[in-house]
Amino acid sequence: MPATEAAVGFAPRQAATGEELDLAMQSLWLAGRILPVGAHLVVRHTFRSQEQKPIEVIYSFALPRDAALRRFRVSGEGFSVRSELKPVQEAVRAYEDGLQAGHLSTLARSYRDGVVNLTLGNLRPGEAVTVLLEILCGVELHDDGLRFRFPFTLAPSYHARARVGEAAPGVGEIELPEDEFGDVILPRWAAEVSGLHEIGFRLTVEAGAELASVGSPSHAVDVKLENGRRGSVMLARERDVPNRDLVLDVRTREAWSGTLAGLCRQGQGHFAIVIPSSRFGARPEEPRSVVFVLDRSGSMSGAPIAQALKACEACLAALDSQDRFGLVVFDDHVEAFRAELVECSRENRDRAREFLAGVDARGGTELAAGLKAAARILRDEGGDIFLLTDGQVHGTESIIEQARAAGIRIHCLGIGSASQDRFLALLARETGGVSRFLTPSERVDRGALELFASVGRPVATDVTVESEGLGDARIEPKPAGQVFSGTPLVIFGSTQGAAQGALRVRWQNGGERRALEVPVEIGPNSMGETLRLIRGARLISDWESRTEEPPEEGALGQRRQRRAQERLRRLSETYGLASREMALVAVVERAGDQPGELPKTTVVPVGMPEDVEFGAYFPGVRSRMVYHQLLREPKGQAFGRVLLCQADTRAKARKARPSWDILLELASAIEPDGGMPGDDDEERALASLLALLCFLAEGNTETSGPYRRHVQRLVAFLEKVSLNERHRRIADGVLELARRGGSLPGNWLELLALGPAPDCWNRIAERLAEEAGRTSGLP
Amino acid sequence: MTELTLAELAEQTGVPERTIRYYIARGLLPPPIRAGRGACYGPEHREALERIRRLQARGLTLAEIARRLAGETRRDGLPTPSPWWSYPIAEDVLVWVRADAAPWRLKQVREALLDLAARLRTNQQEEENDRDAGD
Numbered sequence: 001m002p003a004t005e006a007a008v009g010f011a012p013r014q015a016a017t018g019e020e021l022d023l024a025m026q027s028l029w030l031a032g033r034i035l036p037v038g039a040h041l042v043v044r045h046t047f048r049s050q051e052q053k054p055i056e057v058i059y060s061f062a063l064p065r066d067a068a069l070r071r072f073r074v075s076g077e078g079f080s081v082r083s084e085l086k087p088v089q090e091a092v093r094a095y096e097d098g099l100q101a102g103h104l105s106t107l108a109r110s111y112r113d114g115v116v117n118l119t120l121g122n123l124r125p126g127e128a129v130t131v132l133l134e135i136l137c138g139v140e141l142h143d144d145g146l147r148f149r150f151p152f153t154l155a156p157s158y159h160a161r162a163r164v165g166e167a168a169p170g171v172g173e174i175e176l177p178e179d180e181f182g183d184v185i186l187p188r189w190a191a192e193v194s195g196l197h198e199i200g201f202r203l204t205v206e207a208g209a210e211l212a213s214v215g216s217p218s219h220a221v222d223v224k225l226e227n228g229r230r231g232s233v234m235l236a237r238e239r240d241v242p243n244r245d246l247v248l249d250v251r252t253r254e255a256w257s258g259t260l261a262g263l264c265r266q267g268q269g270h271f272a273i274v275i276p277s278s279r280f281g282a283r284p285e286e287p288r289s290v291v292f293v294l295d296r297s298g299s300m301s302g303a304p305i306a307q308a309l310k311a312c313e314a315c316l317a318a319l320d321s322q323d324r325f326g327l328v329v330f331d332d333h334v335e336a337f338r339a340e341l342v343e344c345s346r347e348n349r350d351r352a353r354e355f356l357a358g359v360d361a362r363g364g365t366e367l368a369a370g371l372k373a374a375a376r377i378l379r380d381e382g383g384d385i386f387l388l389t390d391g392q393v394h395g396t397e398s399i400i401e402q403a404r405a406a407g408i409r410i411h412c413l414g415i416g417s418a419s420q421d422r423f424l425a426l427l428a429r430e431t432g433g434v435s436r437f438l439t440p441s442e443r444v445d446r447g448a449l450e451l452f453a454s455v456g457r458p459v460a461t462d463v464t465v466e467s468e469g470l471g472d473a474r475i476e477p478k479p480a481g482q483v484f485s486g487t488p489l490v491i492f493g494s495t496q497g498a499a500q501g502a503l504r505v506r507w508q509n510g511g512e513r514r515a516l517e518v519p520v521e522i523g524p525n526s527m528g529e530t531l532r533l534i535r536g537a538r539l540i541s542d543w544e545s546r547t548e549e550p551p552e553e554g555a556l557g558q559r560r561q562r563r564a565q566e567r568l569r570r571l572s573e574t575y576g577l578a579s580r581e582m583a584l585v586a587v588v589e590r591a592g593d594q595p596g597e598l599p600k601t602t603v604v605p606v607g608m609p610e611d612v613e614f615g616a617y618f619p620g621v622r623s624r625m626v627y628h629q630l631l632r633e634p635k636g637q638a639f640g641r642v643l644l645c646q647a648d649t650r651a652k653a654r655k656a657r658p659s660w661d662i663l664l665e666l667a668s669a670i671e672p673d674g675g676m677p678g679d680d681d682e683e684r685a686l687a688s689l690l691a692l693l694c695f696l697a698e699g700n701t702e703t704s705g706p707y708r709r710h711v712q713r714l715v716a717f718l719e720k721v722s723l724n725e726r727h728r729r730i731a732d733g734v735l736e737l738a739r740r741g742g743s744l745p746g747n748w749l750e751l752l753a754l755g756p757a758p759d760c761w762n763r764i765a766e767r768l769a770e771e772a773g774r775t776s777g778l779p
Numbered sequence: 780m781t782e783l784t785l786a787e788l789a790e791q792t793g794v795p796e797r798t799i800r801y802y803i804a805r806g807l808l809p810p811p812i813r814a815g816r817g818a819c820y821g822p823e824h825r826e827a828l829e830r831i832r833r834l835q836a837r838g839l840t841l842a843e844i845a846r847r848l849a850g851e852t853r854r855d856g857l858p859t860p861s862p863w864w865s866y867p868i869a870e871d872v873l874v875w876v877r878a879d880a881a882p883w884r885l886k887q888v889r890e891a892l893l894d895l896a897a898r899l900r901t902n903q904q905e906e907e908n909d910r911d912a913g914d
Contacts, residue, residue: 056800096786096796119797165840165879175840183795332886596816601804
């Protein structure tokens with residue numbers, strides 16, 4: 001540890017020089033409790049002024065998924081005051097009047113796209129103040145665990161009318177149009193993150209079922225499992241920088257199926273029921289139609305686009321020959337592979353891969369245009385959209401509105417260290433799809449293939465939920481109408497008071513109508529209040545995505561908008577949670593407050609998300625380097641390829657080649673009939689056999705592992721391919737092994753890479769014999 | 780015009796109070812007339828706010844507006860440099876476009892250039908055809 005770090009006192013210091021940093025907001029600490037159906041968080045913001053005059057500090061942050069602010073407490077020397085919830089205009093007035101009177105005023109107000117401005121006014125020279133902000137949010141629940149995501153930085157996002165520039169070298173700024181976004185102030189983005197506020201966290205996890213593991217693909221964490229079902233997780237380092245989201249992965253030993261219920265403070269009953277997708281029956285293996293929509297905007301440049309392309313190729317390879325697909329890439333204009341859906345023939349797939357090979361990242365994020373093009377491709381036949389994006393775009397409410405109107409299911413794969421989780425979760429849910437996300441260092445195959453396998457094949461459709469014996473129970477928000485494998489059905493509801501009864505869930509699986517009954521018992525239990533708040537936050541997020549601004553033309557549009565605002569306000573009042581219509585405000589009168597003094601306004605900077613190039617958003621000094629590089633490149637056609645791409649990052653991202661990466665390539669090489677390519681049947685069979693052994697060796701079987709679909713297809717091919725008698729015997733031996741879920745030791749990847757030589761048959765036969773010897777106990 | 784309070788200035792111009800304070804802190808607006816309790820704002824503040832709105836509508840960022848108001852010169856006497864793209868849209872035509880414009884503006888420009896390039900191509904084609912016909 002460098003000597004300077006040991007000497008750190010209260011204030012953060014510049015890592016390189018040990019100089020004290022002049023930061024209005026010095027640290028951000030996240031604490032809270034994560035449940036299977038949501039989380040209750042408290043964020044501590046520490047402010048301290050080193051200015052000579054009073055200041056007004058604006059900290060801008062992004063809400064997690066399904067989130068709402070509950071309240072805050074502002075504390076300093078001799079005071080500790082709790083916020084009040086007021087309609088936005090009244091809250092702003094109270095804040096301004098407090099400021100004018102010289103008092104310490106604090107306002108937390110949310111804007112479109114889940115952006116919140118926390119404004120602290122009249123912080124005196126040398127004064128230290130903390131703001132403890134309570135947030136309720138959702139989690140991404142899986143059958144076998146959950147993922148939790150908290151944005152420590154707000155990713156810069158695209159908007160066609162945004163004004164973008166460099167305020168100072170290495171500091172970017174984005175200003176959004178006032179007519180759509182009001183007076184929101186976005187943070188400044190710093191390319192160099194070492195001089196920013198510190199972040200840290202400590203969270204407890206209660207998973208329902210027994211915990212198998214808790215970890216983080218984004219941060220170094222210390223994990224303590226207290227008993228089977230509870231654990232705590234904290235940042236392993238003393239401090240970290242705000243340049244990426246916190247992602248926690250919680251895995252349970254078995255799928256959790258259960259009920260959380262209790263009475264809230266007002267005496268109402270609240271419940272949340274989780275039913276794993278495996279309870280709904282098998283996934284129908286019918287042909288499907290899928291349009292891939294790939295975001296190639298500038299913010300994806302570097303590792304994210306490389307990751308997205310890999311995911312796309314792997315998913316293409318998981319399609320069957322009866323499936324049909326389309327492919328759309330977009331930035332600020334849209335390109336489609338074909339104008340309609342095409343058969344998944346070998347030729348079409350090769351063409352699609354060639355098409356993908358020409359894709360690099362550049363330009364803006366016209367997501368709505370990309371989705372529209374995909375909807376056109378699917379027009380009459382119906383099908384699903386599989387969207388790969390970082391979601392870094394503003395004006396998400398209107399994108400969701402348009403997607404909902406198009407009536408096509410959208411499944412989202414979020415990419416990047418600060419993808420807009422809130423937006424992508426809403427987009428998928430509001431259109432009846434499922435969302436997952438990948439973090440930068442993560443294996444592409446696991447999340448992408450898992451999600452893709454469920455696309456277009458719900459295990460349950462027409463899901464209905466009725467209550468029995470629970471009085472006039474309200475089932476709200478409306479549960480999903482379909483269930484996809486891997487993602488459980490979650491049902492939220494409330495009752496008048498303590499109750500005992502059941503929920504009857506009915507659904508369609510294949511041609512069959514099925515039903516299931518879940519007993520519900522609601523009694524006094526501390527869980528009730530938390531459930532009420534989590535449910536309220538979810539309802540508010542849903543409604544916020546439905547209030548489109550600016551409204552449609554004419555009186556009808558305005559009436560609709562007013563109704564939606566009214567509804568949002570009522571929800572806020574009912575649940576005691578802030579929304580776009582209701583804000584939180586606190587005014588603290590301190591001794592010696594001087595009225596009329598004008599505080600100096602400062603904006604808290606945040607870090608660029610670690611995998612987003614600074615130059616991807618902020619043209620200026622740095623992007624000129626890219627410009628020169630492009631000039632040097634001999635390119636006849638300068639159109640299109642010019643903006644926002646950094647050619648070298650993509651190559652860098654491809655350098656590392658872990659074994660799963662090679663598997664991914666193998667998977668994409670599989671042909672529509674399920675076999676590997678080759679000159680004749682013998683050669684194809686041998687290559688397929690070797691590929692199968694590679695997948696088995698990495699723990700994939702016909703029923704488990706990210707590549708189970710590929711294993712199934714290789715097995716099906718090998719079963720029917722014509723072989724001579726000896727080779728058939730060897731192949732059957734391996735197939736037998738595959739069915740048992742076993743594997744053979746050997747350097748199969750290498751053999752395959754060298755080009756399968758006839759000698760390989762012997763190698764496989766030898767290993768099979770050894771294996772047989774071992775299992776039968778003979779020498 | 781009489782002197783205005785911050786709230787009155789905000790109401791008359793439609794610019795929220797917090798935004799006005801932010802502009803003052805960034806040097807886009809002069810500080811209020813008199814400090815402390817008697818702070819107030821005059822016509823120059825109103826005019827400056829209107830000018831900022833106009834420049835914003837043209838796609839300028841606050842940083843650019845500040846630079847413009849400060850006289851666009853740097854301490855070393857050199858004007859602020861700006862990046863440009865060059866589009867060779869035909870063998871004999873080169874068009875320069877400012878690279879740090881807003882995305883929507885660049886899109887407009889690109890579309891216009893595509894049109895121009897297409898037109899130049901057709902003209903050339905026609906000329907060649909004419910020449911061929913004349914021969």
